[in-house]
Amino acid sequence: MNKLILFSLLFFGFYAQANDLPELISTYQADKSALERKYPNGLSDIYFERMTKFYVEWEKDLEKVDFKALSKVHKIDYVLLKNQIKRNAYFHSLEKVEYEKVKDVAAFATDIYAFNEIRKTGKNVNAGELASKFNDANKKLLELIKDLKSKPKYTSWQAAELASDIIFQLKKATDESHKFYFEYNPEYMWWMKTSQVTLTKNLEKYADALKGHFENTLVKDDGSGIIGKPIGRTAIQKELEFEFISYTPEQLIAEANKQFAWCEKEMIMASTELGYGNDWKKALEFVKQTYVPPGQWQEDVNKLAWEAIDFVEKRDLVTVPPLAKETWRTVMLSADAQRVSPFFLGGEVIQVAYPTADMEYDDKMMSMRGNNPHFSRATVHHELIPGHHLQMFMNQRNKPYRRLFYTPFWIEGWSLYWEFNLWDKNFPKTPEDKIGMLFWRMHRCARIIFSLNYHLGKMTPLQCIDLLVDKVGHERANAEAEVRRSFTGRYGPLYQIAYMIGGLQFYSLHKELIDGGKMSEKQFHDTILQNNAIPVELVKAILKDEEIERDKKSTWRFLD
Structure with a gap:
């Protein structure tokens, strides 16, 4: 033989x-x-x-x-x-x-x-x-x-x-x-x-x-200069099946519109507190003007990071190993990098977007306005602790062989879920903070709408940019960078929908298991981190001790 x-x-x-x-x-x-x-x-x-x-x-x-x-x-x-x-x-x-x-x-x-x-x-x-x-x-x-x-x-x-x-x-x-x-x-x-x-x-x-x-x-280029490759509905549906998500692209777009409507209602409430009434976009413009001068921003980011760490530790929400707190660090994104990533990137190193000397005046202003303290207060914890840095730290130490099964629905979904969870725990202190958190929540809704419609052949890159500017309130250069990142960066076709959809998966489990009195928050969060980056439906099976079939298919209707 x-x-x-x-x-x-x-x-x-x-x-x-x-x-x-x-x-x-x-x-x-x-x-x-x-x-x-x-x-x-x-x-x-x-x-x-x-x-x-x-x-x-x-x-x-x-x-x-x-x-x-x-x-x-x-x-x-x-x-x-x-x-x-x-x-x-x-x-x-x-x-x-x-x-x-x-x-x-x-x-x-x-x-x-x-x-x-x-x-x-x-x-x-x-x-x-x-x-x-x-x-x-x-x-x-x-x-x-x-x-x-x-x-x-x-x-x-x-x-x-x-x-x-x-x-x-x-x-x-x-x-x-x-x-x-x-x-x-x-x-x-x-x-x-x-x-x-x-x-x-x-x-x-x-x-x-x-x-x-x-x-x-x-049309190869619709005038935006952004050239991607839409994959079509059949491939999207197969991608969703492999992610153990039992919804169609159309159903996910409908959910994104529903979530956006909730955000808009909350935006109006925060806008009213600031004296702008129903015109929440004016309130958004007011918040954008709270940017800080160059040279100060990296110190403020450090303060925001420790504020979030203190928040989760004082409430005993998740285990944060001392070494995880010690080893994260900060770098600044170059002008070229900000053409694709106009906001933070995170993990062990938080990469901060803010103007460089080489940028033109308008680009400098857009970068500062788009990275103001209230917008950023909603995302620093997403990138560091309890978000990506804590995830990656734990992934390297818990069932590391499972990193083969990396999925953005776990990676980005977990960090987005914490934005939901911290909102519910009154993490935003002021109307400006609320507007900052809601801006990003709207942004994640818009990502589902524009990225799925793009891959379905229903939107062009230019229309995606316009959606982010007109519906969410993005600076145009930032919107262009976001769409360029979505379709020409090193991201899979479902990556941009994974933030909100993955977050909703974890949030659904939170409601069932924590609000239902079956687990403590710390037990819930630690168990998720100890099982590495796997499809959230299989996280559910672990948390609920479900029986697993050899030919398991997705059945979880977490949006229902």
């Missing part, structure tokens, strides 16, 4: 008997990462074939685990791993379908792909033969570039961009292979020096030509 197969059988048999899923999860993550390093060109036949095989094998092997023999903790781990594999496999298959539609652009490069694979073994190549193959490829490339104008255009800019990316990734892999041999093999250097340079130039020309080879049936 093949040694690898024998090891695999022994391996899975051992874990089924040992009731120990953490190592299995770690092995999945390590195996996947190893293959992705071995096959770094994610737009190639060999990559798609190997990763497809990988997912199929893991799904089959996982079914061999004796689920009934697992403890409740490891049943959760099993469901998490199974969901992760299915999720990875599903979106891998979607990517493969799109790749197959346009991969013919690299049909000329069979020999080049083979060269890139041989290079990984360190085997010497016949440089004369390779130069001949590169020469043939260069001639073919020139023909392809010349003939492209007469070829049918792609029906979308996304398809054209994918075709271009295939060639770009081929160029990148070939450059790496060339460097491997070039300085160490005199024969290779003699034959390939000019051939490789020419190939690189032609691949670049071909990639550029492909990028613009599409019919203008879909």
Whole structure:
């Protein structure tokens, strides 16, 4: 029997008997990462074939685990791993379908792909033969570039961009292979020096030509300069299923509008306290003018952080380890970073947005107004304690193997939930504080509305910007940065809805378990942090000691 197969059988048999899923999860993550390093060109036949095989094998092997023999903790781990594999496999298959539609652009490069694979073994190549193959490829490339104008255009800019990316990734892999041999093999250097340079130039020309080879049936840039990739309703629904959320995009948008109406009602009450009556936007403008001068702000942020820490500790709401309080620190965001992140970013390091000397006057004013003390009082605790810093500190020390299952509904939902919880505990001291907290709550409602509608094809980036300015009261530059971050940053399509929706999930559990007298606040919060970043429906199963089925599906109607 093949040694690898024998090891695999022994391996899975051992874990089924040992009731120990953490190592299995770690092995999945390590195996996947190893293959992705071995096959770094994610737009190639060999990559798609190997990763497809990988997912199929893991799904089959996982079914061999004796689920009934697992403890409740490891049943959760099993469901998490199974969901992760299915999720990875599903979106891998979607990517493969799109790749197959346009991969013919690299049909000329069979020999080049083979060269890139041989290079990984360190085997010497016949440089004369390779130069001949590169020469043939260069001639073919020139023909392809010349003939492209007469070829049918792609029906979308996304398809054209994918075709271009295939060639770009081929160029990148070939450059790496060339460097491997070039300085160490005199024969290779003699034959390939000019051939490789020419190939690189032609691949670049071909990639550029492909990028613009599409019919203008879909607007690529609506004037905002923000170019994202809407994924469509089917993909959104699948993303929600993998997050164990049993609602449709339309139902979540409806909930966001409902939450926004509540915020607006509370805004009017706070506005009335300040003497602006129903015109809460005037009250909002008044609060924006409370900004502090440059040079003072970082000290004020420090005070806001300790105010929140004292608040949760005095009420014994959650365990805050002394080292967690000691190790957070502050940095300032650059002007370029604020083009994408106009407000705080957080974790162990809180990254503070405030004007720099390089900014134009209007940008400086917008940054100060958008980061005034009352707006920021609602977000410093979101970024530090009890929010992201405390989360990350605990994640590194409690079931760290579960970090594979990272979900923004837990990460952002937890921090947003604390905004709900602190509001209920009268954390805002003044009408200005209330307006600051409500501004951000409105913002999270708007994120659901604009991001889902964008991915459903119902809103453009420019319309998303206008929504944030007109409905929430954002500074325009800040709104542009927020939309740019949402659609061109390193965020998944559901990331922006995860704040409010995840927060509502935790808030629903709070009402049931804490308000219902079944748990103390500290027990509730500590249990959540001790189980790492997993879908909130599985947090519910842990908190309520529910039985877990092998093929668990989402059934929780937390909005009802």
